[in-house]
Amino acid sequence: MKTNEIRTKYLKFFERKSHVIWPSDSLVPQNDPTLLFTGAGMNQFKDMFLGKGNLNFKKATSCQKCLRTGDIDNVGRTASHHTFFEMLGNFSFGDYFKKETIEWAWEFLVQELKIQEERLRVSVFKDDPESYEIWEKRVGIPKSRIYRYGEKDNFWPSNAPTDGPNGPCGPCSEIFFDQGENVGCGRKECEPACDCDRFVEIWNLVFTQFDRKEGGRLEPLPSKNVDTGMGLERMVRVIQGVQTNFDIDIFRPLIKYLEEITHLKYHENLEHAVLMRRISDHLKACVFCISDGVLPSNEGRGYVERRLLRRAIRDGTQLGIQECFLYQLVPIVSDVMQECYPDIKQRRENIARIVKSEEEKFHETLEQGTRILEECLGTLKQSKQKVLPGQVAFKLYDTYGFPMDMTEIILGEKGFSVDKVGFEKELQKQREQARLSSQMTGQVFDTGPLSKIKDISKGTKFLGYESNECEGKVIAIIQDDQLVDVATAGNEVTVILDQTPFYGESGGQIGDTGILEANGCVVNIVDTKKNNDFSLHVGKITKGELKKGGAITAKIDVHRRNAIRRNHSATHILHYVLRKVIGQHAEQAGSLVTSDRLRFDFHHFSALTKEEITRIEDLVNESIMENTSVHAKELSIQEAKNAGAMALFGEKYGETVRMVSIDNFSKELCGGTHVGSSGEIGLFRIVGESSIAAGIRRIEAMTGTAALNSEREKEKILQEMCGILNAPENKLVTKAQEFLAELKNLQKEIQKVRQRELSNKVDSFVQDAQEVSGIKIIARKLEDATSDDLRKMVDLLMKAAGESAIILGASQDGRVSIVTAISPTLIRRGLHAGNISKDVAKIVGGGGGGRPDMAQAGGQYVAKLDEAIRFAAELLAKKLSHEGG
Numbered sequence: 005m006k007t008n009e010i011r012t013k014y015l016k017f018f019e020r021k022s023h024v025i026w027p028s029d030s031l032v033p034q035n036d037p038t039l040l041f042t043g044a045g046m047n048q049f050k051d052m053f054l055g056k057g058n059l060n061f062k063k064a065t066s067c068q069k070c071l072r073t074g075d076i077d078n079v080g081r082t083a084s085h086h087t088f089f090e091m092l093g094n095f096s097f098g099d100y101f102k103k104e105t106i107e108w109a110w111e112f113l114v115q116e117l118k119i120q121e122e123r124l125r126v127s128v129f130k131d132d133p134e135s136y137e138i139w140e141k142r143v144g145i146p147k148s149r150i151y152r153y154g155e156k157d158n159f160w161p162s163n164a165p166t167d168g169p170n171g172p173c174g175p176c177s178e179i180f181f182d183q184g185e186n187v188g189c190g191r192k193e194c195e196p197a198c199d200c201d202r203f204v205e206i207w208n209l210v211f212t213q214f215d216r217k218e219g220g221r222l223e224p225l226p227s228k229n230v231d232t233g234m235g236l237e238r239m240v241r242v243i244q245g246v247q248t249n250f251d252i253d254i255f256r257p258l259i260k261y262l263e264e265i266t267h268l269k270y271h272e273n274l275e276h277a278v279l280m281r282r283i284s285d286h287l288k289a290c291v292f293c294i295s296d297g298v299l300p301s302n303e304g305r306g307y308v309e310r311r312l313l314r315r316a317i318r319d320g321t322q323l324g325i326q327e328c329f330l331y332q333l334v335p336i337v338s339d340v341m342q343e344c345y346p347d348i349k350q351r352r353e354n355i356a357r358i359v360k361s362e363e364e365k366f367h368e369t370l371e372q373g374t375r376i377l378e379e380c381l382g383t384l385k386q387s388k389q390k391v392l393p394g395q396v397a398f399k400l401y402d403t404y405g406f407p408m409d410m411t412e413i414i415l416g417e418k419g420f421s422v423d424k425v426g427f428e429k430e431l432q433k434q435r436e437q438a439r440l441s442s443q444m445t446g447q448v449f450d451t452g453p454l455s456k457i458k459d460i461s462k463g464t465k466f467l468g469y470e471s472n473e474c475e476g477k478v479i480a481i482i483q484d485d486q487l488v489d490v491a492t493a494g495n496e497v498t499v500i501l502d503q504t505p506f507y508g509e510s511g512g513q514i515g516d517t518g519i520l521e522a523n524g525c526v527v528n529i530v531d532t533k534k535n536n537d538f539s540l541h542v543g544k545i546t547k548g549e550l551k552k553g554g555a556i557t558a559k560i561d562v563h564r565r566n567a568i569r570r571n572h573s574a575t576h577i578l579h580y581v582l583r584k585v586i587g588q589h590a591e592q593a594g595s596l597v598t599s600d601r602l603r604f605d606f607h608h609f610s611a612l613t614k615e616e617i618t619r620i621e622d623l624v625n626e627s628i629m630e631n632t633s634v635h636a637k638e639l640s641i642q643e644a645k646n647a648g649a650m651a652l653f654g655e656k657y658g659e660t661v662r663m664v665s666i667d668n669f670s671k672e673l674c675g676g677t678h679v680g681s682s683g684e685i686g687l688f689r690i691v692g693e694s695s696i697a698a699g700i701r702r703i704e705a706m707t708g709t710a711a712l713n714s715e716r717e718k719e720k721i722l723q724e725m726c727g728i729l730n731a732p733e734n735k736l737v738t739k740a741q742e743f744l745a746e747l748k749n750l751q752k753e754i755q756k757v758r759q760r761e762l763s764n765k766v767d768s769f770v771q772d773a774q775e776v777s778g779i780k781i782i783a784r785k786l787e788d789a790t791s792d793d794l795r796k797m798v799d800l801l802m803k804a805a806g807e808s809a810i811i812l813g814a815s816q817d818g819r820v821s822i823v824t825a826i827s828p829t830l831i832r833r834g835l836h837a838g839n840i841s842k843d844v845a846k847i848v849g850g851g852g853g854g855r856p857d858m859a860q861a862g863g864q865y866v867a868k869l870d871e872a873i874r875f876a877a878e879l880l881a882k883k884l885s886h887e888g889g
Contacts, residue, residue: 006253007236007237007253007254010243011067013117014234018065019065023063023064023065023095024061024063026064028068030042030296031292040308041071041305042069045066046093046095049064049097053172055098063100067093069088070088071293083241083247084238087289088285089237090235090236091233091234092236092239093231093233095230097227097229098228102134105230105232106177107143109179113206124179124180125181126139126179127153127157127197129152129153129175129177130152130158135177136150158176160175160208160210168216170216171216172215174213175210175211176208177211179205179206179208180203182202184202187201188201204238206239207239210231211228211230240253240254250285255284258284258287258336261336262284266325268324283330283333286313286315286316286319287334288337289312290309292345294354294355295345295348295351295355310362313359313366315409317330317363317367318413328363328364330359331363332356334352337352354586354587357609373400377411377414377415391421395426397411397423398426398431408422457479461500461502463538464479464539465503465504466505467504468507469636472505473557473558474557478500478522478554479552480499480500481497481552491550492545492549493548493549494545497527499520499527499540500538501541501556506539506541507565507677508532508533510676511676513676514568514598515531515542518558520559521557522556523554524547525556526548527541527550528544530544531543568598568677569684570685570708571599571602571707572678574602574688574707575597576678577628577666577688578624578688578705579604579650580669580670585619585623586608589607589608592606597676601704603704604703604704605700605701605702606700611701612693620703621689624688625688627666628683628686629683630667630682630683632681634682635665636665638661639663640661641660644663647663647671649671650671650672650673666682685707686711689714691705691706692704692705758793762796766797766804769801770782770804773805774881776880779830779884781809781877782812783811783877785812785873786813788816793814794814794823795823802825809826811844811873813876815866815869818864820863820864821862822841822844822861822863822876823841823858824837824840824841827857831857835856837854837856837858838854838855838859840876841860842861847868848863848865848869849868850864851863
């Protein structure tokens, strides 16, 4: 029986018992500041248990995503511990109580899951005769299989009567599965309270019937509740008959992949198994955290997530994995969990990108931090000290991003510790310094001609929303960075008017162009800038002379403005559609609106798929064809927010803002110019999608006539291709495929020739090999060889040379590749291919590593490859001579 089937069986069983199947809460608890993560199924029902909830039912069942880190050190080492797990539960809010809870639990286990009755044991609170009687008399369990325990084991919260806290509490009854006498401690008297693994706790039934008061007084609650919890992974383990939770169907694909990339067997080495289990658990936890909106950071939930990821990365390095690998496990998690959690599947590319980004950062941190920590350990050993000073640990944390818990782990492995108190003092000092430094002082003053213009004017009034031309007065003329009263034809000037229809570049929209005319004077405006409240018309006088204080007619290039308006309104529709298609995280990170195209930057961690791009295009064009109205109005910032307007990240807004609405779906605060209705945009085509920074993507698109012209250009290229390939349009792809197939065959032939060339070199390489202590040393450079060629050649040489140490190098495309291979007997004598490869790579300005028998490295100094090969030969000879001696 698979995990998905067991999960569904549970929920459907209680649905038949009149329970409402309630969806899992987020791992980020909603409206509960007391919790960092959701750790139990009852968390989202707290108000219902307290009688303050508004849900219109009294019986519920759920499968809750949970995250707990209290037992993080046990994860992987025991059969049952996890950070992330699923908790099945059924709940009663003042409805049924002990009788129904116990009877239904037994019915589900025995009749639905077909567990043998004799394999089950139960425990009750020692002062709860009611539960004991139900188990014995109504269910029919022999007394020998019912155990009475104290408040530590069978009361919730544990030890609540004695230690508190005050509030709702009650006895619990636990159900255990007996794995048999051959598991665990082997004692005949073994029972569920034993710490061995023989008895697996599979279900906890909590009966909240008391209100604890001061002094440990337990008063009966007027409304009694039921809160049960069944660990899904544990139950699946029992049903599937496997040794640990990590052997069940939803973990096996993860373990299998780790076996493949490490070339290690899960069951052959306990420490390897522990590491593989922990990696699988931690990665799964992080996938679900990211899906619920938690991103790696240095605070709160993000720090917990980062800590889990970094522990998994370090576990990977202990398994010999030197490259980023966790992100490759994300699709596996999404595949095995998609039936119940389809959102994981939908977001897996984004999640994988976040994980990979974190891996890349930490690999840099780990390498640098580990090196510095090793140096510090050397210093401690020399001075015969056992405690790393808190200041040093803080420098690793603050300067190099090396996590404190990782420092503790590495130190602990070598018998050292860290001064935690000193570390905390340094951390507090840093926080205080950061707070003070954030209180910036100083003033940026205007310089040059604009500072003088502000003495005589409050700014330029913009009339471009309503008009394409207007009459205005010349407030100032700037020529050669100086204020002038008169400027004549041929001079480049910047003109400031009291009012204008010209839009000054701002908010991503470029400035207008056009002309200024007055009494025979013509100024050709090539750009309009904005500086505070002033519009700066940048241009060249082509006729007459321009005078300060004179009247002037300002006319924008209407055709160009209309193209800009189309593109700007299209960005608003695109923004809405992006968030609809790829998620609400896809918020605007920047834009550029010009007359010929638009550019839109947004938050996203992976490239858009072809399907996503098509979907985005289709939805934008659907909105355009609906010809929905576009409205703009000014209102207070609070009114705009209340209306649902989106304020763009990083933008600064005053008390009065302008809200642009497209129908009822898009509302943004925007000062740009827009179409009157979406139909004016015409055609919308995406012409490019790319990455511009970590987590930031860029879409480039065209609208209207520009989009049409772009399509015509593509049509022209298509026709040219038809002519080149001598094929009609409908046969073009087939013809191209034929050419590519022919090319592929030729490449295969070349590869065969290349393989023969490599094979022909094997004998000469072996014959010319240097021999030290009976071991052949082959250190050679291959011309025009790829990394794959090097690996193949190494395999051939290992077979032909017998006991040997081999290092081959090659350069291609300005990069050096080095492959090292060591025979098994040499490994037993202490040689390590990964370490040797790393030493050789330093010569060519690179690094690398790998397994003891095989390793690969790279570098950037092609000219030093010969030197590196010579060094490799000398290094191997020295090591073998030493071993031989």
